[in-house]
Amino acid sequence: MKRVIFGILLMVLASCVQDSEKDKTKTKPRETEAFIKEFTVQTAILPLEASAKKYAAKWAAYVVLHNEVKELNTTSVNKLIDNSSAIAQLMESLQSSLPDSLESKPVESRLRVLTTKAKILEQQAHLQNIDPEEIKRITKEIPQDFNNLNIQLNELFIESIEDFEAELDRLVEENRLRQEQKRDSLEAINR
Numbered sequence: 001m002k003r004v005i006f007g008i009l010l011m012v013l014a015s016c017v018q019d020s021e022k023d024k025t026k027t028k029p030r031e032t033e034a035f036i037k038e039f040t041v042q043t044a045i046l047p048l049e050a051s052a053k054k055y056a057a058k059w060a061a062y063v064v065l066h067n068e069v070k071e072l073n074t075t076s077v078n079k080l081i082d083n084s085s086a087i088a089q090l091m092e093s094l095q096s097s098l099p100d101s102l103e104s105k106p107v108e109s110r111l112r113v114l115t116t117k118a119k120i121l122e123q124q125a126h127l128q129n130i131d132p133e134e135i136k137r138i139t140k141e142i143p144q145d146f147n148n149l150n151i152q153l154n155e156l157f158i159e160s161i162e163d164f165e166a167e168l169d170r171l172v173e174e175n176r177l178r179q180e181q182k183r184d185s186l187e188a189i190n191r
Helices: 002-023 050-056 060-071 077-096 105-125 132-156 161-190
Strands: 038-040 074-076
Touching: 050 132, 060 077, 060 132, 074 077, 077 105, 077 132, 105 132
Parallel strands: none
Antiparallel strands: 038 074
Protein backbone atom coordinates (compact mmCIF):
# COMPACT_ATOMS: atom_id res chain seq x y z
CA MET A 1 0.00 0.00 0.00
CA LYS A 2 2.84 2.35 0.81
CA ARG A 3 4.28 1.78 -2.65
CA VAL A 4 0.99 2.68 -4.32
CA ILE A 5 0.67 5.91 -2.33
CA PHE A 6 4.31 6.74 -3.01
CA GLY A 7 3.78 6.09 -6.74
CA ILE A 8 0.65 8.30 -6.83
CA LEU A 9 2.49 11.12 -5.01
CA LEU A 10 5.40 10.83 -7.42
CA MET A 11 3.06 11.11 -10.45
CA VAL A 12 1.24 14.12 -8.93
CA LEU A 13 4.58 15.82 -8.22
CA ALA A 14 5.84 15.13 -11.75
CA SER A 15 2.69 16.59 -13.33
CA CYS A 16 2.97 19.71 -11.15
CA VAL A 17 6.57 20.22 -12.27
CA GLN A 18 5.57 19.86 -15.93
CA ASP A 19 2.70 22.36 -15.52
CA SER A 20 4.95 24.92 -13.84
CA GLU A 21 7.51 24.61 -16.65
CA LYS A 22 4.80 25.27 -19.24
CA ASP A 23 3.62 28.39 -17.42
CA LYS A 24 7.12 29.71 -16.70
CA THR A 25 7.97 32.00 -19.59
CA LYS A 26 6.05 31.93 -22.79
CA THR A 27 7.62 35.25 -23.87
CA LYS A 28 11.11 35.05 -25.24
CA PRO A 29 13.69 37.41 -23.74
CA ARG A 30 14.14 39.27 -27.05
CA GLU A 31 10.42 40.09 -27.04
CA THR A 32 10.65 42.06 -23.80
CA GLU A 33 10.62 45.84 -23.66
CA ALA A 34 14.33 46.02 -22.78
CA PHE A 35 15.14 44.51 -26.18
CA ILE A 36 12.41 46.11 -28.31
CA LYS A 37 12.31 49.68 -26.99
CA GLU A 38 14.34 52.13 -29.04
CA PHE A 39 16.89 54.32 -27.32
CA THR A 40 19.00 57.22 -28.47
CA VAL A 41 22.75 57.32 -28.75
CA GLN A 42 24.61 60.63 -28.81
CA THR A 43 26.09 60.54 -32.32
CA ALA A 44 27.36 64.08 -32.82
CA ILE A 45 30.17 63.33 -35.23
CA LEU A 46 33.27 65.48 -35.14
CA PRO A 47 33.82 66.85 -38.66
CA LEU A 48 37.04 66.20 -40.52
CA GLU A 49 39.21 69.06 -41.72
CA ALA A 50 39.22 69.58 -45.50
CA SER A 51 42.62 67.93 -46.01
CA ALA A 52 41.68 64.89 -43.89
CA LYS A 53 38.26 64.69 -45.52
CA LYS A 54 39.89 64.51 -48.97
CA TYR A 55 41.67 61.27 -48.03
CA ALA A 56 38.86 59.80 -45.92
CA ALA A 57 36.31 60.26 -48.75
CA LYS A 58 38.31 57.75 -50.82
CA TRP A 59 38.35 55.23 -47.95
CA ALA A 60 35.18 53.20 -48.57
CA ALA A 61 35.10 51.44 -45.19
CA TYR A 62 35.38 54.81 -43.41
CA VAL A 63 32.45 56.24 -45.38
CA VAL A 64 30.31 53.21 -44.53
CA LEU A 65 31.27 53.43 -40.85
CA HIS A 66 30.45 57.15 -40.82
CA ASN A 67 26.94 56.31 -42.05
CA GLU A 68 26.58 53.43 -39.56
CA VAL A 69 27.50 55.70 -36.65
CA LYS A 70 24.90 58.23 -37.82
CA GLU A 71 22.28 55.47 -37.92
CA LEU A 72 23.02 54.55 -34.29
CA ASN A 73 21.18 57.74 -33.30
CA THR A 74 17.97 55.78 -32.67
CA THR A 75 18.23 52.03 -32.34
CA SER A 76 17.13 49.09 -30.21
CA VAL A 77 18.97 46.25 -28.56
CA ASN A 78 17.39 43.79 -31.01
CA LYS A 79 18.68 45.79 -34.00
CA LEU A 80 22.14 45.87 -32.45
CA ILE A 81 22.09 42.14 -31.80
CA ASP A 82 21.07 41.49 -35.41
CA ASN A 83 23.75 43.85 -36.80
CA SER A 84 26.57 43.06 -34.37
CA SER A 85 28.40 40.68 -36.72
CA ALA A 86 28.15 43.12 -39.62
CA ILE A 87 29.49 45.94 -37.43
CA ALA A 88 32.43 43.77 -36.32
CA GLN A 89 33.22 42.87 -39.94
CA LEU A 90 33.03 46.54 -40.92
CA MET A 91 35.53 47.47 -38.20
CA GLU A 92 37.91 44.74 -39.33
CA SER A 93 37.58 45.96 -42.91
CA LEU A 94 38.25 49.51 -41.75
CA GLN A 95 41.41 48.43 -39.98
CA SER A 96 42.71 46.31 -42.86
CA SER A 97 41.99 48.89 -45.57
CA LEU A 98 43.71 51.87 -43.95
CA PRO A 99 45.20 53.96 -46.79
CA ASP A 100 48.95 54.56 -46.70
CA SER A 101 48.35 58.32 -46.63
CA LEU A 102 46.55 57.98 -43.28
CA GLU A 103 48.85 55.46 -41.62
CA SER A 104 50.15 56.51 -38.24
CA LYS A 105 50.40 54.90 -34.80
CA PRO A 106 47.60 57.03 -33.28
CA VAL A 107 45.20 56.27 -36.15
CA GLU A 108 46.01 52.57 -36.02
CA SER A 109 45.44 52.59 -32.25
CA ARG A 110 42.02 54.19 -32.66
CA LEU A 111 41.11 51.60 -35.29
CA ARG A 112 42.11 48.83 -32.89
CA VAL A 113 39.90 50.33 -30.19
CA LEU A 114 36.93 50.49 -32.59
CA THR A 115 37.52 46.90 -33.72
CA THR A 116 37.76 45.71 -30.13
CA LYS A 117 34.52 47.47 -29.17
CA ALA A 118 32.73 45.96 -32.14
CA LYS A 119 33.97 42.48 -31.25
CA ILE A 120 32.87 42.93 -27.64
CA LEU A 121 29.44 44.02 -28.89
CA GLU A 122 29.29 40.95 -31.12
CA GLN A 123 30.35 38.70 -28.27
CA GLN A 124 27.75 40.18 -25.90
CA ALA A 125 25.07 39.81 -28.57
CA HIS A 126 25.74 36.10 -28.91
CA LEU A 127 25.75 35.15 -25.23
CA GLN A 128 23.08 32.77 -24.01
CA ASN A 129 21.87 35.31 -21.43
CA ILE A 130 22.09 38.66 -23.18
CA ASP A 131 22.35 41.74 -20.98
CA PRO A 132 20.59 44.58 -22.84
CA GLU A 133 22.16 47.25 -20.60
CA GLU A 134 25.67 46.04 -21.46
CA ILE A 135 24.86 46.17 -25.17
CA LYS A 136 23.56 49.72 -24.75
CA ARG A 137 26.69 50.76 -22.84
CA ILE A 138 29.05 49.40 -25.49
CA THR A 139 26.99 50.95 -28.30
CA LYS A 140 27.10 54.38 -26.67
CA GLU A 141 30.91 54.20 -26.64
CA ILE A 142 31.27 53.54 -30.38
CA PRO A 143 30.44 57.12 -31.57
CA GLN A 144 32.86 58.51 -29.00
CA ASP A 145 35.60 56.19 -30.27
CA PHE A 146 34.75 57.16 -33.86
CA ASN A 147 35.19 60.83 -32.90
CA ASN A 148 38.56 59.95 -31.37
CA LEU A 149 39.52 58.44 -34.72
CA ASN A 150 38.44 61.67 -36.45
CA ILE A 151 40.59 63.69 -34.06
CA GLN A 152 43.61 61.59 -34.96
CA LEU A 153 42.86 61.90 -38.68
CA ASN A 154 42.62 65.69 -38.32
CA GLU A 155 45.88 65.83 -36.39
CA LEU A 156 47.70 64.14 -39.28
CA PHE A 157 47.14 67.26 -41.34
CA ILE A 158 47.72 69.95 -38.75
CA GLU A 159 50.98 71.69 -39.36
CA SER A 160 53.31 71.98 -36.43
CA ILE A 161 54.01 75.42 -34.99
CA GLU A 162 57.53 75.25 -36.43
CA ASP A 163 56.16 74.61 -39.91
CA PHE A 164 53.73 77.49 -39.47
CA GLU A 165 56.51 79.84 -38.33
CA ALA A 166 58.75 78.79 -41.23
CA GLU A 167 55.91 79.45 -43.68
CA LEU A 168 55.26 82.83 -42.08
CA ASP A 169 58.98 83.72 -42.29
CA ARG A 170 59.01 82.72 -45.97
CA LEU A 171 55.96 84.91 -46.69
CA VAL A 172 57.49 87.87 -44.83
CA GLU A 173 60.73 87.49 -46.79
CA GLU A 174 58.84 87.28 -50.11
CA ASN A 175 56.91 90.41 -49.18
CA ARG A 176 60.14 92.22 -48.25
CA LEU A 177 61.72 91.26 -51.59
CA ARG A 178 58.66 92.50 -53.50
CA GLN A 179 58.72 95.78 -51.62
CA GLU A 180 62.43 96.12 -52.38
CA GLN A 181 61.87 95.42 -56.08
CA LYS A 182 59.06 97.98 -56.15
CA ARG A 183 61.28 100.58 -54.54
CA ASP A 184 64.10 99.83 -56.98
CA SER A 185 61.79 100.08 -59.99
CA LEU A 186 60.33 103.37 -58.70
CA GLU A 187 63.85 104.77 -58.19
CA ALA A 188 64.78 103.71 -61.74
CA ILE A 189 61.71 105.47 -63.15
CA ASN A 190 62.36 108.64 -61.15
CA ARG A 191 65.98 108.98 -62.34
